[in-house]
Amino acid sequence: MGGMNNKKKQPMPGKLDETLVTRKRKDYEAPVAVEQKRRRTDAKAKAKAKAKAEPVSKKGAVTNGAAKKSAAKPVKAAKPSKKAAPPPPESDDEDVSDEDFSDDEMADVNVTGLDALGSASEDDSDIDADDFDSDEEDTGKKAMWSDDEDEDAQEQLTAANIEGLSRKLDMQRAIEDAEAAAELEEANLQTNIAPEDRPRVLEDEEDEEGRKISNLVTQDIQLLRTRLNDTIRVLDDFKNLAEPGRSRAEYRAQLLKDICSYYGYSEFLADKLLGLFPAREAFAFFEANETPRPIVIRTNTLRTHRRELAQSLINRGVQLEPVGKWSKVGLQIFDAQVPLGATPEYLAGHYILQAASSFLPVMALAPQENERVLDMAAAPGGKTTHLAALMKNTGCIFANDASKERSKGLIGNIHRLGVRNAIVCNYSALEFPKVMGGFDRVLLDAPCSGTGVIAKDASVKTNKTEADFMKLPHLQKQLLLSAIDSVDHHSKTGGYIVYSTCSVTVEENEQVVQYALNKRPNVRLVETGLTFGKEGFTKIGGKVFHPSMKMTRRYYPHTYNVDGFFVSKFKKIGPTPPNAVGAVRASNGQPSSIPVKDDEYVDKTPIQTEEEEEAADDFGGFDDEEDQAYIQRGQARDARRKGRDPKADPSKATKEQKPKEKKGGGKEVASKEAKTESAPPKDEVVVAEVKVSKKDGKGKKAGKTESAVAVAKVEPVKEPKGPKAAASPKEKKAAAEPKADGKEKKARRKSGEKKGKA
Numbered sequence: 001m002g003g004m005n006n007k008k009k010q011p012m013p014g015k016l017d018e019t020l021v022t023r024k025r026k027d028y029e030a031p032v033a034v035e036q037k038r039r040r041t042d043a044k045a046k047a048k049a050k051a052k053a054e055p056v057s058k059k060g061a062v063t064n065g066a067a068k069k070s071a072a073k074p075v076k077a078a079k080p081s082k083k084a085a086p087p088p089p090e091s092d093d094e095d096v097s098d099e100d101f102s103d104d105e106m107a108d109v110n111v112t113g114l115d116a117l118g119s120a121s122e123d124d125s126d127i128d129a130d131d132f133d134s135d136e137e138d139t140g141k142k143a144m145w146s147d148d149e150d151e152d153a154q155e156q157l158t159a160a161n162i163e164g165l166s167r168k169l170d171m172q173r174a175i176e177d178a179e180a181a182a183e184l185e186e187a188n189l190q191t192n193i194a195p196e197d198r199p200r201v202l203e204d205e206e207d208e209e210g211r212k213i214s215n216l217v218t219q220d221i222q223l224l225r226t227r228l229n230d231t232i233r234v235l236d237d238f239k240n241l242a243e244p245g246r247s248r249a250e251y252r253a254q255l256l257k258d259i260c261s262y263y264g265y266s267e268f269l270a271d272k273l274l275g276l277f278p279a280r281e282a283f284a285f286f287e288a289n290e291t292p293r294p295i296v297i298r299t300n301t302l303r304t305h306r307r308e309l310a311q312s313l314i315n316r317g318v319q320l321e322p323v324g325k326w327s328k329v330g331l332q333i334f335d336a337q338v339p340l341g342a343t344p345e346y347l348a349g350h351y352i353l354q355a356a357s358s359f360l361p362v363m364a365l366a367p368q369e370n371e372r373v374l375d376m377a378a379a380p381g382g383k384t385t386h387l388a389a390l391m392k393n394t395g396c397i398f399a400n401d402a403s404k405e406r407s408k409g410l411i412g413n414i415h416r417l418g419v420r421n422a423i424v425c426n427y428s429a430l431e432f433p434k435v436m437g438g439f440d441r442v443l444l445d446a447p448c449s450g451t452g453v454i455a456k457d458a459s460v461k462t463n464k465t466e467a468d469f470m471k472l473p474h475l476q477k478q479l480l481l482s483a484i485d486s487v488d489h490h491s492k493t494g495g496y497i498v499y500s501t502c503s504v505t506v507e508e509n510e511q512v513v514q515y516a517l518n519k520r521p522n523v524r525l526v527e528t529g530l531t532f533g534k535e536g537f538t539k540i541g542g543k544v545f546h547p548s549m550k551m552t553r554r555y556y557p558h559t560y561n562v563d564g565f566f567v568s569k570f571k572k573i574g575p576t577p578p579n580a581v582g583a584v585r586a587s588n589g590q591p592s593s594i595p596v597k598d599d600e601y602v603d604k605t606p607i608q609t610e611e612e613e614e615a616a617d618d619f620g621g622f623d624d625e626e627d628q629a630y631i632q633r634g635q636a637r638d639a640r641r642k643g644r645d646p647k648a649d650p651s652k653a654t655k656e657q658k659p660k661e662k663k664g665g666g667k668e669v670a671s672k673e674a675k676t677e678s679a680p681p682k683d684e685v686v687v688a689e690v691k692v693s694k695k696d697g698k699g700k701k702a703g704k705t706e707s708a709v710a711v712a713k714v715e716p717v718k719e720p721k722g723p724k725a726a727a728s729p730k731e732k733k734a735a736a737e738p739k740a741d742g743k744e745k746k747a748r749r750k751s752g753e754k755k756g757k758a
């Protein structure tokens with residue numbers, strides 16, 4: 001995963017830096033030269049050429065791709081004005097730990113299929129220092145060290161780095177200047193566009209020899225890129241730049257087509273990703289996916305301190321700096337003379353190569369000492385070992401993974417990093433909490449499609465199908481329910497669940513979270529405590545999510561120069577209702593056979609007025625005459641079932657029949673639900689879901705899904721539910737009495753409730 005350091009220091013990039021367009025990114029395999037493939041505009045190419053012309057002194061042989069790259073490649077220039085992100089709310093214990101990924105693990109991490117389900121989180125194997133964005137002056141760097149790292153040490157470290165950093169910064173500045181000049185020139189050319197000069201991007205342009213540009217991707221990629229830029233310009237200023245009679249949709253379609261050609265995505269995935277952003281930002285996202293993220297290591301505070309580690313690595317010729325104020329344990333590497341996966345410090349477990357974004361779920365979970373924590377999908381262990389470090393090797397971590405093979409890497413990391421409070425297990429996490437429950441905290445770093453780590457695994461561009469985006473979210477939803485059910489809501493110190501993925505799709509993130517909110521009324525979203533990150537979507541592409549979805553966090557390569565990531569945090573506030581959807585599975589250890597609806601979002605029910613609410617409260621929508629017909633039909637059915645003549649006089653029905661004939665029952669419950677659901681969303685995440693479920697159930701034979709939700713919903717208003725409701729004395733009486741107006745009914749119902757309580 002990418003380097004985090006840029007995260008902080010590098011807020012959202014304004015303009016695309018085409019010098020960073022690189023195609024590739026390798027899995028970490030010790031030092032291997034990084035293949036670089038870039039597309040640039042002429043202007044940027046010039047800038048790059050200029051940068052290359054700058055003397056770059058290198059100390060000795062570059063032993064890894066990163067180093068090689070960094071020496072040869074321009075890097076984003078430092079921007080002194082950029083400020084470091086504030087420190088994380090909780091401190092990553094610096095004195096203690098580090099997690100690491102072995103080379104093998106690094107390779108594994110890129111697996112993003114349903115089987116491998118790897119989140120590339122931890123395997124930032126790219127040792128490409130060249131992407132390092134040093135946004136700070138030397139003074140800024142000093143500020144990156146945490147307060148508890150003493151100043152002398154900071155100075156020494158900074159001095160040791162200073163030569164390399166200065167050289168790098170000089171080079172970056174030169175590149176930036178050249179780029180700025182080129183951009184200015186380009187911008188000048190683009191101003192004052194006469195109507196006849198509006199970009200004509202909707203027809204395939206032809207090259208000098210009359211060949212269509214779209215057929216010339218490999219021959220003239222620059223023309224394609226120009227069209228991409230033009231299309232985005234038009235979409236940015238549609239009114240002034242669009243050709244007359246052309247629709248926005250046409251331009252969008254053109255953009256999609258060109259993105260597929262230029263970056264090599266399947267149309268399906270490009271469309272999905274394009275839908276996440278405005279056109280220009282989408283372009284930045286696709287561009288960023290062509291560039292490796294910076295290399296980051298996490299200090300294992302179980303074995304050393306960051307300052308000591310930094311000094312040791314600097315002595316070995318590694319150029320580094322703290323990843324940012326938000327972490328006390330991260331170091332960004334921007335040049336290395338040694339293979340980072342084979343240094344004595346690495347082998348001694350003083351650090352782990354870990355993408356910066358992989359720190360985030362663990363920081364959000366914030367495990368406390370002596371707690372019981374479950375890491376549901378733990379291999380290869382980047383986050384497990386981080387958890388152990390934060391817990392100072394106290395308490396107990398159950399590190400589970402369904403893959404035996406990947407669990408080997410997990411075990412290796414646990415040993416190398418000196419973790420002594422972890423137990424490794426090899427179950428499908430769907431089997432929790434049957435295997436074990438009652439945890440203080442649960443981390444679900446879920447298997448995902450890996451759309452956040454395309455820079456690391458370009459195969460994601462083409463190997464994900466529509467089926468993947470159905471199967472994966474389904475698995476993620478079930479895993480999340482298991483995670484929730486495995487937590488002890490009575491936990492004195494915890495009661496939290498963190499759900500994260502290294503994917504940016506809505507299907508794998510907000511929709512999964514919303515599903516859990518809907519199916520588990522006993523959880524709510526809480527703040528992650530992370531100091532940066534974009535808010536999760538509450539609305540996108542016609543889907544609407546609960547307002548609390550804002551508390552989830554999204555990370556993108558183009559905004560923070562980290563791998564794409566999603567982090568959400570739940571607090572469990574009560575026990576899971578016994579008949580909640582999925583609870584069946586939880587109790588017998590098997591996946592539920594109950595069909596699970598994916599309608600976890602979109603609450604378009606209009607908010608009711610007070611009158612409407614009152615009417616609903618009074619069951620004002622019921623028609624006694626109509627109900628009578630239903631009652632009679634029910635009586636007839638019942639009589640038939642019991643072998644009686646359905647046409648016989650209903651008044652002769654037996655006593656047992658009467659409760660069944662009553663109208664209240666499920667309908668009443670449904671009505672109550674309707675009221676609750678249509679109420680304006682309060683704090684309760686639960687509300688939206690219940691509504692959806694109920695509607696789907698149409699008040700009829702509520703499947704387990706519906707009844708589960710209904711229970712949760714009805715309980716707070718102390719309403720009886722299901723058949724029991726129909727049999728309540730209050731309801732029997734109400735059914736037997738002549739039609740009363742709403743207020744009377746309400747009064748009766750209230751008094752009935754009181755009696756019931758008494």
Ligand SMILES: C[S@@+](CC[C@H](N)C(=O)[O-])C[C@H]1O[C@@H](n2cnc3c(N)ncnc32)[C@H](O)[C@@H]1O
Nearest residue numbers: 118119377378379380381382383402403429445
């Ligand atoms: C994103 S990776 C986890 C990375 C890990 N959290 C870390 O930080 O090193 C997802 C993991 O989920 C595992 N997995 C997939 N399906 C699973 C299941 N049903 N139960 C448990 N683990 C599963 C995969 O084997 C994979 O190791």
